[in-house]
Amino acid sequence: xxxxxxHPSRVICKSGTSVKIECRSLDFQATTxxxxxxxxxxxLMLMATSNEGSKATYEQGVxxxxxLINHASLTLSTLTVTSAHPEDSSFYICSASKAASLHxxxxxxxxxxxxx
Amino acid sequence: xxxxxxxxxxxTVSEGxxxxxxxNYSYGATPYLFWYVQSPxxxxxxxxxxxxxxxxxxxxxxxxxxxxxxxxxxxxRKPSVHWSDxxxxxxxxxxxxxxxxxxxxKGTHLIIQP
Numbered sequence: 001x002x003x004x005x006x007h008p009s010r011v012i013c014k015s016g017t018s019v020k021i022e023c024r025s026l027d028f029q030a031t032t033x034x035x036x037x038x039x040x041x042x043x044l045m046l047m048a049t050s051n052e053g054s055k056a057t058y059e060q061g062v063x064x065x066x067x068l069i070n071h072a073s074l075t076l077s078t079l080t081v082t083s084a085h086p087e088d089s090s091f092y093i094c095s096a097s098k099a100a101s102l103h104x105x106x107x108x109x110x111x112x113x114x115x116x
Numbered sequence: 117x118x119x120x121x122x123x124x125x126x127x128t129v130s131e132g133x134x135x136x137x138x139x140n141y142s143y144g145a146t147p148y149l150f151w152y153v154q155s156p157x158x159x160x161x162x163x164x165x166x167x168x169x170x171x172x173x174x175x176x177x178x179x180x181x182x183x184x185x186x187x188x189x190x191x192x193r194k195p196s197v198h199w200s201d202x203x204x205x206x207x208x209x210x211x212x213x214x215x216x217x218x219x220x221x222k223g224t225h226l227i228i229q230p
Contacts, residue, residue, distance in 0.1 A: 004159075042222065042223075043221060043223055044206070093159065093160070095160075103210050103216075105218060107160040107161075108159055109159040110159055
C-alpha cells in the first residue's frame with residue numbers, strides 16, 4: 001500500500017504562536033507532497049505543492065510567509081503555521097505522490113488545528 | 117483554470133437503492149478525474165480514477181463512474197447502497213503533464229435511510 005501519516009491529528013494553540021504539522025509517507029518515497037486546507041463542510045483547497053529539496057509552490061492567495069513548507073526528505077514534509085490567528089483554524093490535509101504515478105495522490109488523515 | 121461542479125450538496129438514498137452522484141468538470145484538455153470518499157474523522161480514500169481508455173471505470177466498494185466527454189461529466193454510480201456508504205464524496209480533476217495538485221468539487225453528502 002501507500003500510507004501517509006500526519007502528526008498531530010489535533011492541535012490547539014494560542015493566537016500568535018506557531019504550530020508545525022508533519023506529513024510522512026510511511027512505505028514509499030514521495031516525489032511530491034501537497035498541502036490542502038478544508039474548512040468545515042467545504043471542499044479541499046490546494047495550498048501548496050512541494051518537491052523534495054525545492055521551494056514550495058504556493059497557490060494564489062496563500063501567504064508563503066505564514067504557511068512555511070519544508071520538504072527536507074522524500075518521506076517528510078512539514079507545514080508550519082506562523083503567528084496563528086483564529087481564522088487559521090481549519091483541517092489541514094497532506095497528500096503525497098510517487099514518481100512512478102504522479103497523478104495518484106495518497107492522502108493523510110488530516111490535522112485539525114484550532115487557534116484560540 | 118480547471119473547475120469541478122458537484123451540483124448536489126446532499127443526497128438521501130434508501131439502503132439497497134441505486135445511487136448516482138453527479139460531477140461536471142471544466143478543463144481544456146483531457147482531464148485526469150477522480151472520486152474520493154471521506155468518512156467522518158478519516159482521510160480521503162480513492163474510489164476510482166480515469167486517465168484514458170475505457171470510459172467506464174470500476175472502483176472499490178462496488179462503485180463505478182463513466183466519463184462522458186461530450187457532457188464534461190464523470191458521474192459516480194452504485195447499483196445498491198449500503199448503510200456504510202454514508203459519507204462525503206468528492207470529485208476531483210488534475211491537469212495533465214505532471215504532478216499537479218487536485219481541484220476538488222464542493223462535495224456531496226450522502227445520507228442512507230434504513
